[in-house]
Amino acid sequence: MMRRGQPLLLPVSPLFMASSLVAMLLLNMFLSDLLGPSGVWLPDLLALVLVFWNVHQPRRVSIGWAFFFGLLMDVHASALLGQHALAYSVLSYFAISMHRRLRWFPVDGQALQLIPLLLTAHLLQWAVRWVVGDGLPGWPALIAPALEATLWPVVTVILLAPQRRAHNPDENRPL
């Protein structure tokens, strides 16, 4: 069942899916290296793209992927091992459990509904570090989930673009 007016999409390319996730991991690593500890407010682009594929391709990108990418982020950020892995797993679980409902909404509505989800993922990481005895990250950290939700429409447009091409390619037509 689909929302009225929603275009039929081409099947997704697994290669594109995997490469988008790896590219976001690299971008995350680069940005966090660039800003160091002052980059608390940076949006977690890898988490956002994981959520995107969880919502649009839940049978292909599942919780195991989220866990694995989380572990890589942990090692890169020299954070507590399992901190990102746990947050991404939980994020992925809730994204998968709400994916049918979410796709009935227009993109801005989806972004609004994702705010609590993205905030939960960050809260979980703050809570874990607080329990371990590292204190709290400070107010600028709250900007991150807001920025992620703002970026949701952009991510949707970019990552759905390959599936929105025509099913019968024509040399005389641009797309």
Add this chain to the structure above:
Amino acid sequence: MLDRSPPALFKQGVTAFVKLTICAGLSFGLMGIDRHAGVGESIRAALATALYPVQFALRQPMVWAAGMADFLQQHGDAITENQRLERALLESSLQAQRTQYLTIENQRLEALLELRAIQSNHSIAARVVAETPDTYAARVVIDKGSVDGVLAGAAVIDTQGVFGQVTTVYPFSSEVTLITDPNHATPVMNARTGTRAVLFGAQKSGPPLLEMRYVNANADVKANDVLLTSGIDGVYPPGLQVATVNELPDTLDANYSTLYCTPSARVAITREVLVIIPSQPAAPTAAETDSGGKP
């Protein structure tokens, strides 16, 4: 009891909830063993080694940018910098000559008193390549690892004083916890009075500071007192400069007060550091367990 839920229409494999339970369980398990047992460290080291080529490539633009900034530095700046360095070299060569004399004298006296000889160390020059993105800790990554002979627990200094301690060693890089990390403790000795104290990293925004906690109201501490490593932790060699005491408040608290000190090492800007490898490997977390700073 009868199972009343209908069978699934489509076979979808393991349910998301089961997967979440497994992954969350694994995460909590990893958190438990991280930085404690050997297993956590080896998982981290294996993943870090796999990530290393990628991290290396991603950090190159920043290394180039730093090199470029050095290259584009004004000619006049370079000349004044050179003059300053020559002056500093002259001063330190004077000191070094005196130190040589004092070392020989000290050895004779130690032999006379039958004291245990102070360990001699060798050192490895390294370059700071990145700050770790983790907000909660003050750590940097250096470009030398276990392949180059870096050991966990080794002290790290820069030209001005103590910089930090190696806490995690990977094959090609290592993580250094700075002395300004809130969980890191450095045992020090006041050069003027000889009283011992422990400095912690201060959790304050602004320039990096160190805290001397629980100072008695009648303690003999003055502003600009120089604090040196005491060497009793077995990690830092004795006599390295750590910090100078900041301006004191007019009256010290009647109970215990906290004094702030400015680290001598330029922790925020230094790029070249020296890793001091003890001739007998120190226990990796000797400084941390000695002070009880880490849980």
